[in-house]
Amino acid sequence: MIDRTVLKEHLVKWVLVAFALSSLLFLFLIFIFILAEGLPLFLKVGLNKIIFGMKWAPTKGHFGIFPMIISSFLVTIGALIIGAPLGLSCAIYLSEYAGKRTRMLLKPAIELLAGIPSVVFGFLGVIYIVPLVRNYLGGSGFSLISTCLVLGVMILPTIISISFDALVSVPRTYREGSAAMGATKWQTIYKVIIPSAKSGILASFILGMGRAIGETMAVIMIAGNALKIPTGILDPLRTLTGNIALELAYATGDHRLGLFSTGVVLMVIIMILNYIANFGIKRKIAK
Amino acid sequence: MDTKIATDRLRLSFGETEVLKTISIKVHKNTITGFMGPSGSGKSTLISVINRMIDFENNVRIEGDATIDGTSILDGSINPIELRRRVGTVFAVPIPLPRSIFENVAYGPRLKGTSDRTTLHHIVEDSLKKAFLWDEVKDRLGTSALKLSGGQQQRLCLARTLALKPEIILLDEPCSGLDPISTAKIEDALSELKSEYTIILVSNNTKQIARISDFSAFFYLGELIEYDTTEKVFTAPSETKTEDYIQGKFG
Numbered sequence: 001m002i003d004r005t006v007l008k009e010h011l012v013k014w015v016l017v018a019f020a021l022s023s024l025l026f027l028f029l030i031f032i033f034i035l036a037e038g039l040p041l042f043l044k045v046g047l048n049k050i051i052f053g054m055k056w057a058p059t060k061g062h063f064g065i066f067p068m069i070i071s072s073f074l075v076t077i078g079a080l081i082i083g084a085p086l087g088l089s090c091a092i093y094l095s096e097y098a099g100k101r102t103r104m105l106l107k108p109a110i111e112l113l114a115g116i117p118s119v120v121f122g123f124l125g126v127i128y129i130v131p132l133v134r135n136y137l138g139g140s141g142f143s144l145i146s147t148c149l150v151l152g153v154m155i156l157p158t159i160i161s162i163s164f165d166a167l168v169s170v171p172r173t174y175r176e177g178s179a180a181m182g183a184t185k186w187q188t189i190y191k192v193i194i195p196s197a198k199s200g201i202l203a204s205f206i207l208g209m210g211r212a213i214g215e216t217m218a219v220i221m222i223a224g225n226a227l228k229i230p231t232g233i234l235d236p237l238r239t240l241t242g243n244i245a246l247e248l249a250y251a252t253g254d255h256r257l258g259l260f261s262t263g264v265v266l267m268v269i270i271m272i273l274n275y276i277a278n279f280g281i282k283r284k285i286a287k
Numbered sequence: 288m289d290t291k292i293a294t295d296r297l298r299l300s301f302g303e304t305e306v307l308k309t310i311s312i313k314v315h316k317n318t319i320t321g322f323m324g325p326s327g328s329g330k331s332t333l334i335s336v337i338n339r340m341i342d343f344e345n346n347v348r349i350e351g352d353a354t355i356d357g358t359s360i361l362d363g364s365i366n367p368i369e370l371r372r373r374v375g376t377v378f379a380v381p382i383p384l385p386r387s388i389f390e391n392v393a394y395g396p397r398l399k400g401t402s403d404r405t406t407l408h409h410i411v412e413d414s415l416k417k418a419f420l421w422d423e424v425k426d427r428l429g430t431s432a433l434k435l436s437g438g439q440q441q442r443l444c445l446a447r448t449l450a451l452k453p454e455i456i457l458l459d460e461p462c463s464g465l466d467p468i469s470t471a472k473i474e475d476a477l478s479e480l481k482s483e484y485t486i487i488l489v490s491n492n493t494k495q496i497a498r499i500s501d502f503s504a505f506f507y508l509g510e511l512i513e514y515d516t517t518e519k520v521f522t523a524p525s526e527t528k529t530e531d532y533i534q535g536k537f538g
Contacts, residue, residue, distance in 0.1 A: 177382035177444075180340060181395040181451060182372035191394070196385050 034267060038260035050261055056227050056243070058255035065262055067229045071237035072213055072269070074230065075147045075223070079212040082152025084205050087159030091204075094160070095167035096189055114157035122221030125150040130222060139234035142224030147237070150218055155208035162207060166200020167193060206277040210270055216241040240266045290357075291316040291455065291485040292337060297351040299332060301344065306332045308509040309351070314502070319477060319486045321496030321517065324506035325537065330489050333506075334457050336360075337487070338374045339367040355455070372399065375448030379460040381440035383432035383447075388424050391432045391443055395451040410450050418446035419476045438469025445476060455485045462495065474499050493533050497521050505529045 042050060045063050053064020090110075094103055129149055134141030170193045178188040194201070216239075224236020225246060238246075244259045244266075251259055292314040299307040307329045314320045322330040335341040336353055339360065352359050360370055372395070383391050392411040401407060411428070415421040420442040424435070432443055441461055448456055458477070462470040477486060478499055490496055496503055496517065503520040505513045505528070513520060513529040524530045531537055 173378075173380065173382045174384060176340065176343065177378065177384060178394075179343070180338060180371055180376040180378070181398065181447065182368050182370075183394075183398050184368050187398055191398075192384055 031267075034260060034263050037257060038262075038264035041254065041257040041261045042264070044254075050258075051265065056258075058247075058251070058258045061254070063254075063258045063261065065240065065243070065265065067227060068238055068240045068243050068262065069265065070229050071144075071223075072239040072241070072266075074144060074237065075151055075219065075239060076209050076212040078144060078148030078233075079151035079155055080205060080209055082148055083155040083159055083208055083212075086152070087156045087204070087208070088163055088201060090156070091160050091163035091167055091201075092189060092194075094164050096185070096193070110157050110160050113153075114161075118154065118215060118218045119221075121150055121154050122218035125218060125222040133234070137234055140224060140236065142222060142236045143234045144223075144230050144237055145233040147219055147223045148233075150222055151212045151215060154215060154218065155211050158211050159204045159208045162204035163197070163201045166197035166204070169200070170196045203277045206273055210273045210277070213239075213266070213273070214241060214270060216245050220245055240269075288318070289316040290314070292353070292355050292487075293357075294333070294336075294353045295351055297333075297336065297353055298349070299329075299336065299341075300348050302346045306509050307336075310509075310511050312504060312511055312514055314485065314487060316485050317481055317483070318501040319481050319488055319499055320502040320504065321500035322487060322489045322504050322506060323491065323493055323496050323532070324512075325532070326491070327508065328506035329509040330504075330506045331459055334376070334459055334487065334489055337455070338376050338457055339365075339370050340376070342367055372451055373453050374455045374457060375451050375453035377441070377444050377448055377456065377458045377461045379463050381437065381444045381464075383435070383440050383443055385431070385433060387429050388432050388435070388443060389428040392447050392450045395447060399451075411446075414446040414450040415443075417449050417476065417480060418442045419472050420446055436469075438465045438472065441465060441469065442473060442476065445473065449480070453484065455487070456480070457487050457489070459489045460491060461488070462490070462492065470495070493521075493535075505532060507532070 041063065045061075050063050050065060051069070052066050053062065054066055055062040055064045056067070090106075094106060098106065125146060129146045130141035130143075132141075133139070133143055133146050137145070174192050174196060175188055178192045179185075183191065219239050220242045223238060223242060225238040225242055226236040227238055228235075230237045240262050243262050247255070248259050290313045294310050294312050297307055297310045298305065310329075310333060322333065324330050332341070335344075336349070337355075337360070341347055341349075349361060353361055355370075355373070359365070384394060386394070389411055392414050393407045396407060396410050401410070412421065412425075415424065420439060423439060424443075432440065435443060441464075445456075445458075445461070462473055465473070474495065477488065480486065481501075488496065488500060500517045503513075503515065503517040504511060505520065505524075505526075507528055513524060513526045515525075520529060521533060524533065
């Protein structure tokens with residue numbers, strides 16, 4: 001006769017395994033689904049004509065998404081230029097300078113920032129940033145710079161919380177060893193703590209990039225969605241995510257498949273970014 | 288003999304707990320002075336007053352005074368960062384920074400603004416030689432300091448301290464985690480160094496203190512029980528507590 005408690009233990013274990021594997025299954029299904037829908041067009045039109053094609057007119061047989069790839073990269077890099085220095089400075093302040101009370105006040109506030117829906121960010125962008133850019137810098141205001149500003153703020157929580165974790169995990173002994181050699185606080189931060197936390201900080205930037213490149217709602221509200229490569233910071237642009245969200249509702253036939261192809265490209269880019277970030281985090285643990 | 292470091296009725300407490308009870312001691316220049324005593328005797332705390340690492344602790348109250356060359360180091364006008372460049376510290380657990388061997392030793396001089404390659408090389412070589420480590424690492428100065436053995440890391444930390452060209456070197460149980468051969472190397476280095484520096488060696492190892500120190504101080508529960516030449520303390524201690532401790536009756 002089998003012991004009932006042992007049986008129960010096994011049952012619990014296998015149920016949990018099944019749930020754990022289900023997330024893997026979902027990922028796998030998404031992957032298959034997008035590839036199944038997106039790949040046929042690559043075969044029909046040709047990889048080159050899609051990835052490097054300049055013209056997107058899906059109803060007339062043009063599926064070039066090169067301007068969108070460039071635009072997605074531009075907004076991501078722009079968001080990083082704004083978010084990385086801000087986020088890292090904030091993380092350094094929190095981990096090295098802030099007192100317990102300030103930290104207890106700021107950390108939840110930053111976590112709350114992460115919870116604000118992106119449509120709200122987009123809304124604020126349209127109401128405040130876009131007119132500001134239009135009035136002071138010119139153009140329509142729906143532009144690369146407006147998008148980067150809003151995305152820069154949106155990726156702050158990611159950058160701050162991951163950089164912060166990396167900074168506080170630098171052993172206290174490093175700080176003391178450095179101080180005992182007559183280093184000032186800033187010298188210790190700059191020469192010992194930041195280099196020790198480097199891989200974690202880099203991972204935070206890359207995950208921030210992942211968030212920026214995947215952001216859709218705020219971007220379509222602010223970017224202007226024009227179908228060409230922006231030539232200046234005041235030009236409107238359309239990102240890969242924006243393209244899918246804007247057109248999927250009415251797309252049919254090859255047009256619809258074209259949007260899935262856009263999704264395939266986006267997915268590959270995000271997988272590469274995630275891989276780089278994981279690599280960075282693993283190196284940190286190995287050390 | 289000239290007095291280098293002195294404390295005058297120094298009292299220190301963490302919150303309600305008194306850790307140092309009215310300590311007055313004069314440490315002589317160019318000697319090795321051994322601080323011994325069981326754990327909780329206050330010897331390490333006394334060290335942390337001299338290098339002002341005590342600043343990193345919370346809830347500390349200090350009375351009395353501590354001086355180097357007759358000048359108070361507890362005075363508000365003293366810059367602790369300047370002070371720590373004059374008072375080098377080697378900790379119980381070697382703490383190499385996660386950088387190359389060269390950069391670890393060059394760290395202090397760089398902080399002081401030395402950036403000339405040749406000067407730095409000179410300082411690094413000189414410091415590593417004084418710490419008896421040069422021969423073992425001279426061909427791999429670029430490798431990570433974390434790859435060195437424990438004994439080598441501790442000598443690296445000594446070299447790093449020497450590179451600051453301090454006047455005083457404080458060693459807080461520098462050999463507690465080391466094998467006898469590494470310990471002997473550190474002791475040899477210290478004996479050579481005392482002509483240029485004033486050295487305080489905190490140790491639980493009474494034999495080590497007897498071997499290399501000129502003066503010995505015995506601390507117990509925050510009090511300075513006995514302080515005299517090492518010869519006197521170890522051959523004819525005036526306090527029975529000291530005698531018991533040296534003979535290993537408690538500790």
